[in-house]
Amino acid sequence: MQFIDLAEIEVVAGKGGDGIVAFRREKYVPAGGPAGGNGGKGGSVILTAAERLQTLLDFKYSRIFKAEDGKRGGPSNRTGAMGSDRLIEVPCGTTVYDAETQEIIGDLVTDGQTLLVAEGGKGGLGNKYFLSNRNRAPEYALPGLEGETRRLRLELKLLAEVGIIGLPNAGKSTLIAALSSARPKIADYPFTTLVPNLGVVRKPTGDGTVFADIPGLIAGASEGIGLGHEFLRHIERTRLLLHLIDVTANDPIADYQTIQQELTAYGRGLNKRPQIIAFNKIDAVDEEILALLTEEFLKLTTAKILKISAVTHTGLDELLAEVWTVLDKTKPLAID
Known part of the structure; x- marks a missing residue:
């Protein structure tokens, strides 16, 4: 097994889903009103320590890790599905740095310990959110926000006594x-x-x-x-x-x-x-x-x-x- 104890990766959290513009169109409901749902939150990128791993070799070949985007909202006030989080396993003893600021983000020492490294973007608001006494039929919605993107430096320090x-x-x-x-x-x-x-x-x-x-x-x-x-x-x-x-x-x-x-x-x-x-x-x-x-x-x-x-x-x-x-x-x- 090749021993790799330093790696640099890019993590990209998912974009939030867009809110939508929609109106109720139901029989026997004369004044439908706005019914556009909010977009779902984008998935986050999370590191998790795994005792079975002894090296950062996997990151020699894969350097970009992206979480799933949130889904757009739906009619009838349906909120879009959240994007799936991206879980990345690293060996116990891995210190995580922001590659640009050199700041230590966290230290993964024990098996199963997790660290959120990139937050998913918030979903956009559907047009129902903008309903008011002044505007009974808003025809606009907000797009979802981009998720965080970061470059990380992973540094493995052996956990030997x-x-x-x-x-x-x-x-x-x-x-x-x-x-x-x-x-x-x-x-x-x-x-x-x-x-x-x-x-x-x-x-x-x-x-x-x-x-x-x-x-x-x-x-x-x-x-x-x-x-x-x-x-x-x-x-x-x-x-x-x-x-x-x-x-x-x-x-x-x-x-x-x-x-x-x-x-x-x-x-x-x-x-x-x-x-x-x-x-x-x-x-x-x-x-x-x-x-x-x-x-x-x-x-x-x-x-x-x-x-x-x-x-x-x-x-x-x-x-x-x-x-x-x-x-x-x-x-x-x-x-x-």
Whole structure:
């Protein structure tokens, strides 16, 4: 499945139906009078969150969504039928922006949540509405009003509780594959992961927690360098960051500082999010090196430091136990 997390669409609400001019023409009713009905309201465009969707791929091929127009009024004071609303399904975690003003219109987070994005036009008034003592036989009616038209930008932010971060080749994809049933593409070169991978990890209670393997960040990511903003936004909603450090790298401390600087530069409170630091690939280095690294990291952070090997599954039980402990102490994030 192709992962698409940004899309721009146009939504067009239905036009209201026209009011009509009509008069009563009934037997034994000598003075008929106006009887033109009002037009029906145009359909609105409504977005609805669907848990089964994981991507905005559908909007790559369909970009204009129109609701049905209202029907014109009828004789005998009959109001025209309302136009049908257009319902558009989007993945949970979709933020909706006005593409012209950049204003946030709404945030669709929970399954079934809806958001009205374009109001249908009002139906026009029939000539009966204009009956008065001065005008007993009005011969005019009003047309229906146009519905709203808007350009929207849809931005999908993954709804994962745990975000796995780190430089390319830190072992994030290997870890999420070891912890869950996710099967991401894994290879021994940078930027193997070009899309976020999601995996559900079961708690001892049986509940599932979503982990997100966020593609490798690099220096300057907060300024859009590399994959930059394409993926930093996906950790905005995570409650916990699992920072993976490749202990076989040339300078693990510099790697750690690079990611921390990017989180701070990006803002939105990411640098204050609870973190667990996991030294990965410990099967490939000596204990003495691990001890020295631990000593140096304790000078830089108060975060919990664990030692694991995603390949051999060493230390993963201890890692998950710490993740559950931190999540139990962390309140769910308020969605802006």
